[in-house]
Amino acid sequence: xxxxxxxxxxxxxxxxxxxxxxxxxxxxxxxxxxxxxxxxxxxxxxxxxxxxxxxxxxxxxxxxxxxxxxxxxxxxxxxxxxxxxxxxxxxxxxxxxxxxxxxxxxxxxxxxxxxxxxxxxxxxxxxxxxxxxxxxxxxxxxxxxxxxxxxxxxxxxxxxxxxxxxxxxxxxxxxxxxxxxxxxxxxxxxxxxxxxxxxxxxxxxxxxxxxxxxxxxxxxxxxxxxxxxxxxxxxxxxxxxxxxxxxxxxxxxxxxxxxxxxxxxxxxxxxxxxxxxxxxxxxxxxxxxxxxxxxxxxxxxxxxxxxxxxxxxxxxxxxxxxxxxxxxxxxxxxxxxxxxxxxxxxxxxxxxxxxxxxxxxxxxxxxxxxxxxxxxxxxxxxxxxxxxxxxxxxxxxxxxxxxxxxx
Numbered sequence: 001x002x003x004x005x006x007x008x009x010x011x012x013x014x015x016x017x018x019x020x021x022x023x024x025x026x027x028x029x030x031x032x033x034x035x036x037x038x039x040x041x042x043x044x045x046x047x048x049x050x051x052x053x054x055x056x057x058x059x060x061x062x063x064x065x066x067x068x069x070x071x072x073x074x075x076x077x078x079x080x081x082x083x084x085x086x087x088x089x090x091x092x093x094x095x096x097x098x099x100x101x102x103x104x105x106x107x108x109x110x111x112x113x114x115x116x117x118x119x120x121x122x123x124x125x126x127x128x129x130x131x132x133x134x135x136x137x138x139x140x141x142x143x144x145x146x147x148x149x150x151x152x153x154x155x156x157x158x159x160x161x162x163x164x165x166x167x168x169x170x171x172x173x174x175x176x177x178x179x180x181x182x183x184x185x186x187x188x189x190x191x192x193x194x195x196x197x198x199x200x201x202x203x204x205x206x207x208x209x210x211x212x213x214x215x216x217x218x219x220x221x222x223x224x225x226x227x228x229x230x231x232x233x234x235x236x237x238x239x240x241x242x243x244x245x246x247x248x249x250x251x252x253x254x255x256x257x258x259x260x261x262x263x264x265x266x267x268x269x270x271x272x273x274x275x276x277x278x279x280x281x282x283x284x285x286x287x288x289x290x291x292x293x294x295x296x297x298x299x300x301x302x303x304x305x306x307x308x309x310x311x312x313x314x315x316x317x318x319x320x321x322x323x324x325x326x327x328x329x330x331x332x333x334x335x336x337x338x339x340x341x342x343x344x345x346x347x348x349x350x351x352x353x354x355x356x357x358x359x360x361x362x363x364x365x366x367x368x369x370x371x372x373x374x375x376x377x378x379x380x381x382x383x384x385x386x387x388x389x390x391x392x393x394x395x396x397x398x399x400x401x402x403x404x405x406x407x
């Protein structure tokens with residue numbers, strides 16, 4: 001294992017380098033996510049072997065869980081206003097219909113092309129079904145893209161991590177060689193207790209936190225962010241105590257309840273954004289350090305076939321089915337179908353899978369990693385041109401509508 005001194009040196013260098021290169025990365029086709037993954041690869045087993053990390057170590061598992069707690073808590077807090085009050089039908093359709101359809105198509109491809117068992121194939125489908133808000137930020141933050149599309153993609157990518165999680169956990173548990181997995185027990189214990197703990201703790205956390213003028217007088221601004229982080233980790237910890245519910249499911253549910261009851265809360269978490277970014281940086285680097293060229297292409301052209309099905313076929317078919325009858329035209333469907341990049345959630349889930357005693361865990365990790373790397377490249381290359389295209393199209397339609405009204 002890499003020494004603490006080496007790890008701290010690498011982390012410090014990456015933080016400094018990432019800050020200095022952030023402006024350049026923002027103007028180029030590669031995000032800092034891609035840069036950190038590449039650096040991890042160069043320093044890891046596939047490169048200079050400076051970072052020596054055991055994929056099944058407690059460190060990898062704990063890093064993945066910490067990242068999941070922070071990411072899912074932040075995503076859950078963002079559910080409230082827009083999702084439940086207006087313009088909810090498009091993201092809801094994509095979450096309820098497109099996401100599971102995408103997972104099934106990918107699973108069938110993994111079964112047919114790679115020869116995985118059905119449980120392993122569906123785990124791959126669950127890993128690759130979420131989309132990434134980081135890699136799609138160039139689209140959702142571009143004002144030229146119609147607001148309904150930006151809103152739909154943003155909410156979808158923020159919520160699908162938490163919705164994919166139960167499937168990832170269930171299939172992982174079923175495949176773990178050291179665990180006797182029982183479906184009904186998973187549903188009754190892990191999922192049900194996770195939801196129950198999340199609802200109760202979220203309600204209590206919203207009630208205990210002062211509001212209005214009392215909050216301004218009793219709690220400094222920076223302490224509000226620490227309060228939210230404390231709620232996130234407390235929820236995870238309490239839920240995993242006997243009778244052992246699922247902590248990460250509880251965290252996501254808790255954040256949703258807290259965000260709905262206290263709409264003022266999400267803005268406080270922004271003060272802790274640097275902490276979340278550092279943890280995500282750690283995920284990117286560790287993820288990259290575990291990659292090797294031999295591992296990525298273990299399944300050869302069959303793996304490439306899964307990549308093509310994932311990026312070109314699965315989501316396209318799923319989005320077309322999910323948005324049928326909504327009035328969304330073909331160009332907008334195609335745009336939303338294409339911009340479903342794979343990134344942070346898939347990386348984190350894959351690290352969690354890799355850290356468990358799953359016989360084909362490394363193979364599944366490498367397959368998911370290859371899809372993520374390809375997604376980082378192709379979506380990074382196309383986000384600006386794609387946003388400009390849909391923006392020009394929307395502006396032209398608006399001019400035509402205005403001319404028709406004047407006539």
